[in-house]
Amino acid sequence: MNSRRAIWLVVAGLWSAGCARAEEPVTFRPNLGYELEMMSGVLWKVGGGATPLSYTLVPQILSLKIPPISARPWAGGTLVMRSRFSLLMEPIVRGPEHYYLGLAAAGEIEWRDASGRFTAFFAAGGGFGVMDSKGYEVVGGQGQDFNLNWLMHCGARYRTGENWQVSAGLYFQHISNKGMNKVNPGLNALGPTLGISKLF
Amino acid sequence: MKKPTREDVRQRCSRKRRYLTQGDALEAAMLRGVERQRVAYLCPICGRWHLASAG
Ligand SMILES: [Zn+2]
Numbered sequence: 001m002n003s004r005r006a007i008w009l010v011v012a013g014l015w016s017a018g019c020a021r022a023e024e025p026v027t028f029r030p031n032l033g034y035e036l037e038m039m040s041g042v043l044w045k046v047g048g049g050a051t052p053l054s055y056t057l058v059p060q061i062l063s064l065k066i067p068p069i070s071a072r073p074w075a076g077g078t079l080v081m082r083s084r085f086s087l088l089m090e091p092i093v094r095g096p097e098h099y100y101l102g103l104a105a106a107g108e109i110e111w112r113d114a115s116g117r118f119t120a121f122f123a124a125g126g127g128f129g130v131m132d133s134k135g136y137e138v139v140g141g142q143g144q145d146f147n148l149n150w151l152m153h154c155g156a157r158y159r160t161g162e163n164w165q166v167s168a169g170l171y172f173q174h175i176s177n178k179g180m181n182k183v184n185p186g187l188n189a190l191g192p193t194l195g196i197s198k199l200f
Numbered sequence: 201m202k203k204p205t206r207e208d209v210r211q212r213c214s215r216k217r218r219y220l221t222q223g224d225a226l227e228a229a230m231l232r233g234v235e236r237q238r239v240a241y242l243c244p245i246c247g248r249w250h251l252a253s254a255g
Contacts, residue, residue, distance in 0.1 A: 049220055052227030139235040140226050182241075185223040 028116035028159050030078075034200040035065040037084075041171055041193035045095070050176070050186035053140035055095035057189055059171070062087045065108070065197075080110040088129060088149070095187075096138035100175060102129020102149055110157075119157040121169075126150030131175075135183040142175070143183025149175045155193065167195040210245060218248035225249040 038061070045055035063086040071080045088102040106125025112118065128148050134141035155169020171193045176186035204212075219225035225240035229251055238251040 050223040052223060052230050139230065140223075183222075185226055186221070 026115060026117065028162060030071075030116060031112070031119075031159075031165075031199050032071065032080075033067055035165075035197050036200070037061075037063045037065065037165075037167070037195050037197035039063065039167070039169075039193050039195035041169075041191055043090075043171060043173060043189035043191035046172075046188050046190045048188045050174070050188040051140045051142075052185075053095060053138070055187055055189060056093050057090045057095075057100065057173075057191075058093055059088060059090040059173070059193075061089070061193075061195075074111065077111055077113045080112060082108050082110070084108055084123065084125075086127075088127070092131075096134035096141035097131045100129055100131040100147070100149075102147075103127045104149055104151055106151060106153070117159045119159075119165075121153075121155060121157065121167075123153040124151065129175075135181075135185070140185055141183075142177065142185070142187065143181035144177050146180070147175050147177050149173060153193070157195075157197070163199045165197045165199065167193070167197065169193045169195070213243050213245040213250070216243075216250040218243070218246055218250065220248060222249050225251055 041059050043057040043059060045051065045053070063084045065082055065084045068080045068082040071078055084106050086104045088100065088104055090100040092098050092100060104125055104127030106123040108121055108123040110119050110121045126149055128146065130145045131142060131147060133143060133145050135143040152172045153169055155167055157165045157167040159165050172190045174186065174188050177184045219228060222240045226235060229235040229238040237254055239254045240249050241252055243250050
C-alpha cells in the first residue's frame with residue numbers, strides 16, 4: 001500500500017467517525033465532582049525581565065480539581081468556577097538547574113458547551129517549590145533553592161467519555177524568590193501542555 | 201577609604217545605566233561578556249538595578 005493511499009484511508013476513517021458522531025448527539029452528565037488531571041508540557045524561557053539564560057522545562061503536573069463553587073448558564077453553555085491544586089514535577093533539561101518541585105493552587109474558570117463535550121478554560125494561581133539553585137555558580141541562575149511560582153494556563157478540553165477528558169493548553173510560569181535572596185533573576189517560561197483527566 | 205558622601209552615592213546612581221529588573225541587568229552584562237566581573241544591585245536612590253564591579 002503506498003503512502004498516499006494510507007493517508008486517504010486515515011482521512012476517510014476520521015471523516016466517517018466524525019459523521020457518525022454528528023448523527024448521534026451525546027450529552028454527558030455534568031462534570032461537577034472531583035477531577036484528577038495529569039498533564040505534560042514543554043516550557044521555554046521567555047523574556048520579560050527575568051533570567052537571560054536559555055531554559056527548557058518539561059513539567060509533569062498532577063492536579064486535583066475540587067467541585068465547582070459556582071456553575072451558571074452563559075452563552076449557550078455553562079460557566080463554571082473551580083479550584084485546582086497541583087503537584088509540579090518539572091525536570092529542567094536546559095538551564096543551570098536540574099529540577100523544580102513545587103505545589104500550586106489556582107482558580108479556574110471554564111466554559112462548557114451544552115453537551116458537556118467541549119470546555120474552554122483559563123486558570124491563574126501560584127505556589128512555592130524547591131530547585132537545585134545554581135545562581136552563585138552560573139550568572140543568571142536562581143539564587144536559592146526555595147522559590148515561589150505563579151502561573152497562567154488556558155486551553156481546551158474534550159470529553160472522550162463519561163469519565164474521561166483530554167486537554168491541550170498554553171502554560172505560563174514564573175519562578176523567583178521575591179528578593180529573599182539577593183540573587184534573584186527569576187525565570188519566565190511559556191509552552192504547550194497536553195493532559196488527560198479522570199472525572200469522579 | 202572614607203565613607204562615601206550622599207553626593208557620591210547620588211552621582212554613582214546618575215552616572216550608571218538603569219535596568220528595570222535584575223534579569224535585565226544580568227543580560228546587559230552577559231551581552232558585553234562581563235557577567236563574571238559584574239554584580240547587579242538594587243539602587244536605593246532610583247529603585248532600579250545597576251551593575252557594579254564584582255569583588
Ligand atoms: Zn540608581
